[in-house]
Each structure stands twice: as C-alpha cells, then as structure tokens.
Amino acid sequence: MTHPADDGFRLPPDWAPHSRCWMAWPVRSEAWGEHMGPAREAVSEVATAIARFEPVTMIAKPTKVAEVSLLTSSGVASFSLPQDDSWLRDFGPSFVLSGTGHVAGVNWRWNAWGGRFTEIDGDIQIPEKLLEQLSMRRYQAPLVLEGSAVMTDGEGTLIANERILLDPKRNPGHDRDQVEAILKTYLGVESVIWLAAAIEGDPAGGRLDTMLCFVKPGVVLVQTTSDKSDANAAAYADTAERLKAARDAKGRSLQLIEIEQPRPRQSDEGKRLPLAYTSLYLANNGVIIPAFEAPQDDRAFAAIAKLFPDRQPVQLLASDIVYGGGGFRPMTLPQPAGLPAG
Template sequence: MSTPAADGFRMPAEWERHSRCWMAWPCRPETFTGGIDAACAAYAEVAQTIAQFEPVAMVCNQADVAEVSLACGPGIEVLPMPISDSWVRDTGPTFVVGGPGQVAGVDWGFNAWGNNYPDHQVDADLAKRMLEHLGLPRYQAPLILEGGSFHVDGEGTLITTEECLLNPNRNPNLGKAEIEEYLKEYLGVRQVIWLGQGYELDETDGHIDEIACFARPGVVLALTTDDTGDANFKIFQDNLDRLKSARDAQGRELEVIPLRQPERRDHNGVRLTLSYTNFYIANGGIVMPAYEDAADDEAFRTLRKVFPDREVLQVLALDIVKGGGGIHCITQQQPTG
C-alpha cells in the first residue's frame, strides 16, 4: 500500500489555510464529571468563536441533532455520525495536502488512549466515515496514534513525547526508529524532535498539545513553571532543554517562547491539565483557553504578540478540561490544499 509521503502528501502547519474546522459533540456523561450540560455549552461557545473565522462542522449522534443545532445556532454545520466520545483531534483523520487542491486523510489506529475505555469502536471508525463523507482519499496507517500527540511546522519537523508514542499501551511491538519511520511516511516530515514526558497525570499519557506547539517555523511555545515543588517543574525543564538543543528539518535552532502554567487545580481529586498551549489556530484568529486564573492575561498578551496578524480570543475552558482535554483536543483543522 502506498503512503502519503510516497504520493507527495505532507501534513501542513495549523496556521496554513483551512476549509473548515471539525468538532464532535459531547455524548459521554461519565467523561465530563463537571457536568455534560456545562461541557456542551463550552463546546458550543468554542464552535461559535471559531465560526467567526472559518466554517465549523459539528459531528454528533443522530439523536442529538436537534439539541446540537439549537445549542450551536445558525452557521454551524451539524452532521450525524455515530460517536461515543468527543475528542475529534484524536478520533478524526489527520488531513494531509499534496499538489494544488489535493487533500487526503490519514486514518490512524485508535484504542482509546491505551484502552482506557472498552467501548470505543465507533470512534475508531469515525475517521473513515468523515473521509467517506468528504469524498477524500484515505490512508490507513498501521499505527495507533492520536492527533493530539504530535505537532508539525509544515516544513518537515514534528514534535512529540516519548511518554506517549513509546508507551507500551499503544504500539508495544514497535521501537522508536520504527515509529519515526511511520511518522515520516504518513505525515511527510523529515525530522522528529522527541520531548520526554507530558503534563503530570495527563490521561492521554503525555500529548504534546498540553505542553508545547509550533507557533511558526523555528518557533515553539512551551509550558513552564517556576514552582520547584510542582511535579511538572522537572518535566518542563527537561523539555525546554531538549527543545533548545534541537534542530529542525531546516537545520535551524528553535526559538522557545515560554507560557507560564496556571495555578494547580484539582477536580474530584484529579489534577486538571490546565495549559495555554492547548489552543486552536483558525484562519485569521487564535481561539485560546481562559481558566479564571491570574496567568490568563499574561498568556493572552503572549499569544497576541506571537500572532500579531491574528485576532486572539479567549474562551473559558474549565468545563472542557474537566473532561480531560482542551480547545485543541476538541478541534481538527481541514486544510484547503
């Protein structure tokens, strides 16, 4: 079977032009222990905010179509497809682009973040259904992988974490070199930068979008903390060291811009993964989280400075994070090609 790279495809950077943003409606009450109604309201606000910049398509179960249409309002496309959870970054396809106007999708294997949830088969089939709906070519990758576990610069460089991609609950029979080769073949990258661990107690086993992301080629935003008593202190420091010593696919040193972690907050005895790197880059805009934290304004100013040509909007994301992810986790960009 051919691969995207062999056919001239690559994953574009998130800041390249989109045709739409995909989302999936909350449908699993046990995921959102802060209340599924509050989560739905937060998802709707994120969708409405992104829709100020680009079209939004919301996937939901057939029984929820009327509720979703009413909650999201006009301008949000509602598409009934079977789902059992609402993290489309991980369950939907990763879109790749080829020649002029060429767009395809990579369908990764999905096992619910290391078999955390046994009833995930409809989510494992979602990428295929989305690509069939769009009429786009589908590359089925022989790799368990989630879209939130990697970030690319569009110029051949990918960042990820060893904690997630080398976790035996994903691809126990594959080594680091083999996984790198699959990333290169299915995303069209040439250089993989490995960070160590992700956010403490992250249910996803260290997704990169909770701790670091590219802002543009050669520039990475990374979460930091000055609290030496925080378990994230050593994790983030090690990741900063790795980023500063790395070179991208173009041979450049990376400029690393810090984003201060919000104050620790627990929910039902579990630490929330509050992160300012978990934002969505839209056409002409940035949709970023707020947490009713003293660091919200500082993070907003940083992103406004880093993205001077985009309008930066904040959405209160606590009710999303209580489910285990953030704004980037619930969105997936479809490039124009």
C-alpha cells in the same frame, strides 16, 4: 500500494489555511460526569467563536443533533454519526496536503488512549465515514497514533511524544526507529524531535498541547512554572531541555518562548487538571485562547495575541472543557484548504 509521502502529501501546520473545522459533541459520561452540561455549553461557545473565522461542523450521534442545533450558532453545522468521545483530533483522520493543493486523509488505529475506555466502536468508524463523506483519498496507517501526540512546523519537522507513540499499550513491539519511519512515510516529514514528558492530570499521558505549541517554523511556545516544587516542573524542564538540544529539518535550533502555567486547579475528586494556555486553536485569521479563571489569564492572552499579530484573538473559558481531560486543540480537527484527492 503507495503512501502519503510517496504521493507528495505532508501534514500541514496548525496555521495553514482551513476549509473547515471539525468537532465532536461531548457525550462520554465517564469523562465529564456532572460537568457534561456546562462542558456542552462551553464547547458550543468554542464552535461559535471559530465559526466567525471558518466553517465549523459538529459530529454528533443522531440523538444529539437537535441539541447541537439548539446550543450553537447558525454558523455551526451538524453531521450525524455514531460517536463515543469528543477529542476528535485524537481519533479522527490526519488530513495531509499535497504541493498541488489536494487533501487526503490518514486513518490511524485507535484504542482509546491505550485502552482507557472500551466503548469505542463509533469513534473507530469516524475517520472512514468522514473521509467517505468528503470523497477524499484514504491511507490506512499501521500504527496507533493520536493527533495530539504530534505537531509539525510545515517545513519537514515533526515533534512527537514517545510516551504515547512508544507506549506498549498502544504500539507493542514497536521501537523508536520503526515508529519514526512510519511517521515520515505517512505524514511526509523529514525530521522527528522526540519528547518524553507528560504533565500531571493529562489522561492521554503526553498530549503535546499541554506543554507547547509551534508559533511558526523555528519558534515554539512552551508552558513553564516559576514554582520549582510544582508537580509539572520536571515535565516542563525536560521538554525545554530536549527542544533546546534539537535541530529542525532545516538545521535550525529552536527559539523557545515561555508562558507561565495557569494556577493549579483540582477536579471534584481532588485530581490535578491539565490546564494549558498552549492548547489553543489557530482559526483562519483568528486565534482561540483558553482562560481558566486564573491570575495568569490576562498575561497569557496578551502574550499569545502578540505572537499572532495577524490573527484576531478571542479568549474563552476552558475550565469546564478541561474537566473532560483536554483543551481546545484535541477537541478540534482542522481540514486544510484544498481539493479532495480522489
């Protein structure tokens, strides 16, 4: 049996051209609670905004397909599948791209963020059913991996969070060397930069997009806080320190661009919400930027728009989405442009 790297496949960066954006409708009441209705409206706004730049397909359980059609624009298609959650980048396949322009999928093991939920049978099946629908080659990886735990620059460098990948509830018995070897084999990368922090309120315990995002090879946007007593200050500082000490696959040091975090906000239960401007979505010729009704929103919009001058910036409220535990990036799964590998 061959592996993606053996066959010339690698994980593309978020800014690579897309043939489609896949999303999944909010359905888990334990996560959203009374915010389910507003969250669905917010997700429909995100899908409609992305559809201005690229096709969007929303995965929804059969009983919710009509609701998706009602709330989203005509540019958003629906795909009926059993589902349990909406963070598709975490439980969906990792699309990998070859030098010949062919696309394949990697199916990872899934246990709902280390056993946070038990109703996961629908989500476990989604990668296989999705790739089957696309008539796309499938590789089965021997590891629990959530797409939000990794980011690539498209030039051989992967940033990964050991809080997720080395979590004994996710990958018991695996050490860093073993996991790194699997990442290189299945994602086609040459160098892994390991981080180890998580911001307060992140239910996944280390989604990278709550702290950073690649802007381009060698350049990383990092969230920070000017309040050194803030609960997230240590996580931001540790992340920046590790990135400054790292070298990418080309031997370059990384340029870090700082962006101030949104004003802290609590859930109805008094828990800190994982607000992050770095949880954005790079659509074809567009960038979807989150806002949180915070004083920092305007500056964040201007800063991010400046970083992506060739993309049309669109800012949308993400507050209701974050109540479910994440931002725009884990909710979206871009399919790279290319022909399905058979």
